[in-house]
Amino acid sequence: MTRIEAEKTDILNLIIAGYNYVAFFSDYDIPASTDFLDSGNKNEIGRVALTNKDVTNDLFTADYTLLTTDCNCPTTTVATYAGNTTTLFKVASSTNLKVNDRIQVGSNNDRKIIAKDAVNHYITVDAPLTAIPANGTTVKVKISQRAILRGGTGTAYSGKLAEIERFILYKSDTVSKKGSVSLKI
Secondary structure, three states: OOHHHHHHHHHHHHHHHHEEEEEEEOEOOOOOOOOOOOOOOOOEEEEEEOEEEEEEOOEEEEEEEEOOOOOOOOEEEEOOOOOOOOOEEEEOOOOOOOOOEEEEEOOOEEEEEEEEEOOOOEEEEOOOOOOOOOOOOEEEEEEEEEEEEEOOOOOOOOOEEEEEEEEEEOOOOOOOEEEEEEEEO
């Protein structure tokens, strides 16, 4: 192996060593190159370690596994309130909901939370639902983005975003899921 080939191998090994986690976020908006990682900018649902990391032909690839205990999306239900409308409604608990979260109300109403009253547990969504949600209707937060992180630890909001993409998934504690990510370097 020539010195240049050895240097390239060393650099690729540093890259492989630097990308350790994939993180999942509930932010409704399309990811942007200006996104950064902090609790005021992103709503991190969770993260898991990358496995089977490799670089071939300038493409970093890795696998991950979401176990039933990883990255579970919060859920709540619509609560009785005479003022419920197709854009503003009361939920049993808004504690785990954040402005800009992607939520699913009922079976197929994906919406963005644009306002939240944490005291009264009212949420406002960006577009009208097909109907006023009935008491007990399930409200699920959904994963909307996933990112490869450089550096960081298993702690939320640590590391730097290396690559972020739209990735929509509802993940509950009854679901295990395998996946893979890639990054052109």
